[in-house]
Amino acid sequence: MINELEVRIKRGGAGGGYEDFRVPQRENQTVLDVVTWIQREADPTLTYRFACRVGVCGSCAMTVNGRPRWTCRTHVSKVAGDGRLVIEPLANLPVIKDLASDMTGFFEKWQAARGRFEAAISRDDPLVPVSPTSPERREADAAIECINCGVCYSACDVVAWNPDYLGPAALNRAWAAWNDVRDGDRDGLLRTVGGDAGCGNCHSHQSCAEHCPVEINPTRSIAGLKRASLVALLKGGA
Amino acid sequence: MSIRLYLLQRVSAAILAVLVLMHLAVIAYAVQGGLSAEEILSRTRGSLGWGLFYGLFVLTVAVHGSIGLRGILTEWTRLGRGAASGAAWASAAILLALGLRAVWAVTA
Ligand code: SF4
Ligand code: SF4
Ligand code: FES
Numbered sequence: 001m002i003n004e005l006e007v008r009i010k011r012g013g014a015g016g017g018y019e020d021f022r023v024p025q026r027e028n029q030t031v032l033d034v035v036t037w038i039q040r041e042a043d044p045t046l047t048y049r050f051a052c053r054v055g056v057c058g059s060c061a062m063t064v065n066g067r068p069r070w071t072c073r074t075h076v077s078k079v080a081g082d083g084r085l086v087i088e089p090l091a092n093l094p095v096i097k098d099l100a101s102d103m104t105g106f107f108e109k110w111q112a113a114r115g116r117f118e119a120a121i122s123r124d125d126p127l128v129p130v131s132p133t134s135p136e137r138r139e140a141d142a143a144i145e146c147i148n149c150g151v152c153y154s155a156c157d158v159v160a161w162n163p164d165y166l167g168p169a170a171l172n173r174a175w176a177a178w179n180d181v182r183d184g185d186r187d188g189l190l191r192t193v194g195g196d197a198g199c200g201n202c203h204s205h206q207s208c209a210e211h212c213p214v215e216i217n218p219t220r221s222i223a224g225l226k227r228a229s230l231v232a233l234l235k236g237g238a
Numbered sequence: 239m240s241i242r243l244y245l246l247q248r249v250s251a252a253i254l255a256v257l258v259l260m261h262l263a264v265i266a267y268a269v270q271g272g273l274s275a276e277e278i279l280s281r282t283r284g285s286l287g288w289g290l291f292y293g294l295f296v297l298t299v300a301v302h303g304s305i306g307l308r309g310i311l312t313e314w315t316r317l318g319r320g321a322a323s324g325a326a327w328a329s330a331a332i333l334l335a336l337g338l339r340a341v342w343a344v345t346a
Contacts, residue, residue, distance in 0.1 A: 161313035194241035196319060201239060229241040 005076065007034055009046065010088040013095050018086075019043075025083065031064050031071035034085060035099065048099035055213065058147030061154070062099050063088040068154040070147075070213040090154040106150050106169070113166045114192045115173035120184030128182045140179040143172050143221045145214050152208035152218050164197040168208035168218035171199055175221035178228060187232060194229035202226070239312075243305050250302035257295045282344045289345035296337030304330035 005023045010016060021038050032050055039046040050060040055073040062071050065079055065086050076085065093101035110116075121128070130137050152168040153159055159167045166174075174193050178186055193199050202222045209217040239247070268278060282288045308326035311317050317325070 158313065164312075164319065196240045198241065200241045200244035226241065226244065230245055233241055233245060 004083070005034060005080065006084045007038065008084075008086045009035075009038065009099070010095075011046075011098050013097060016095075016098075025076070029076045031062070031069065031074045031076060031079070031085065031087065032060050034076060035062075035071065035087060046099070047097040056147065058149035061090050061149040061151045063091055063154065068151040068211055070149055070151065073213060090150050092154050092156070092159045093150065101150070103150060106153055106167070107148075109166045109170040110173055112192075112197070113170035113174040114189045115170055115177055117177060117180060118183055118185040118188070120182060130181060134181075136179040136181050139224065140176045143176040143179075143216060143218075146172060146176075146216055147214055149213065151211050151213060152216075155207045155211040157205070157207065158201055158203055162201060165201045166193070166197050166199075168202075168222065171202070171225060172216060172218040172221040175224050178225065190225070190229045190232045193225050194233065199225040199229065239305065239309055243308075246301055247305040250298040250305075253294070253298045254302055257291070257298065260291075261295065279344060283346070285345055289341060292341040292345070293338065296334060296341060299337060300330045300333040303333055 003025055005025050007021045007023050008018050009021060011019045021042050023034050023037050023042075026033070032053065035046070035048050036050075039048070048060075048062070050072060051057040053060075053072045055070060058070070060070055060072045061068060063069075064071065064074060065084075067079075068090055069079070071087075079085070087099060089095045089099050090101040093103060093106060096102050146169060148169065150169065152172075156165075156168055158165050171193060174189060177183060178189050178193075183189070199222045202219070204219055204223065206217075206219045209219045212218065304326040307329050308322045311322040311325055312319060315322075
C-alpha cells in the first residue's frame with residue numbers, strides 16, 4: 001500500500017491554477033476525506049462543498065481524475081490505484097472558488113424545464129389515487145430519486161457545447177413530473193421541454209446515465225419526453 | 239433544437255434514405271449500357287415523374303441539411319441561436335435555388 005497520496009487541487013476561480021498536496025493514505029478513505037484532510041491539516045482556505053457525507057444531499061460533487069463524481073461515496077482506492085488524484089470543481093458550471101461550482105444556472109434550468117408540480121385541484125378536493133403499479137407511476141419512480149448533484153450535467157457534452165440546453169437532470173425531473181397523472185398542465189410541460197433548449201438537443205450518448213451516482217438513466221427519461229412531445233405535436237397538442 | 243425541428247429532421251431523413259437509394263440504383267442502371275448525356279436528357283425532359291422525384295429530393299436535402307447545419311453551428315461555434323437560424327435559412331435557400339435550377343434544367 002502506498003502511504004501518501006499525491007493530490008493536485010484546482011485553486012482559485014476560472015483562471016486559477018493547481019496546487020499539489022501530499023495526503024496520508026488511509027483505509028476506506030473517500031475523496032471527500034482527502035479534501036477535508038487538506039482543509040483541516042494543510043490549508044484552511046481551501047473552499048469546497050458538502051453536507052451529509054453519506055450520499056444523500058448531492059452537494060459534494062467534484063471532478064475527480066477527469067470524471068464527475070460524488071466525492072463522499074467515491075473511494076480513493078477505486079479511482080486512484082496509483083495514489084494520484086486530480087480534484088477539480090464540476091465542469092459546465094461557473095466556479096465560485098477552488099472546488100465549489102456555482103449551481104445557480106443548474107437549478108434555474110430545473111425551473112425552466114417546469115420540473116415542479118402544477119396542482120389541478122385544491123386541498124378541499126378528495127385525493128386522487130395513483131396506483132403504485134401504473135405505468136406512469138413506475139416511470140416516475142425510475143426517475144424520482146435524483147439527489148440534484150449535478151454530476152450528469154457536468155458529464156454532458158451537449159451542455160458544454162450549447163449553454164442553453166436544459167440538460168439531463170432538469171429533463172429527467174420534467175419526465176418524473178409529466179408522469180404524475182395528477183399534474184394539471186402536462187401538455188404545457190411538453191410544450192416547454194419541446195422548445196429549442198429542450199429534449200430535442202439530446203444526442204442519447206448516455207454519458208449522464210454512465211456517471212449518475214444513484215443509477216438514474218436521464219437518457220431514457222429524455223427519450224420518453226421526446227416520444228411524448230412528438231405524439232403531442234402530431235396530435236396538434238404542442 | 240425544438241421538437242418540431244427534431245421531427246422535420248427525422249422525417250426528411252427517412253424520405254432521403256429511400257430517395258438516395260433510388261437515385262443510386264437509377265445511376266447504376268442507367269450507365270450500364272453506356273447512356274450518353276443526350277440520351278439521358280431525352281428521357282428526363284418533359285417528364286413530370288422525374289421532375290417530382292428530384293424536386294422532392296432537393297426539398298428534403300434543403301430541410302435536412304439546413305437543420306443539421308443549425309445544430310452544428312449551435313453546438314460547435316459561439317454563434318447564438320438567432321445567427322445559427324439565419325445561417326440555416328440561408329443555406330436552405332441556396333440549396334433550394336441551386337437544386338431546383340438543376341431539376342428545371344434536366345426535366346423542363
Ligand atoms: S444522453 Fe443526452 S443528456 Fe445524457 S449526456 Fe448525452 S446528450 Fe447529455
Ligand atoms: S440524475 Fe443522477 S447525476 Fe443527475 S443530478 Fe440527479 S442524481 Fe445527480
Ligand atoms: S456530502 Fe451529501 S452526497 Fe456527498
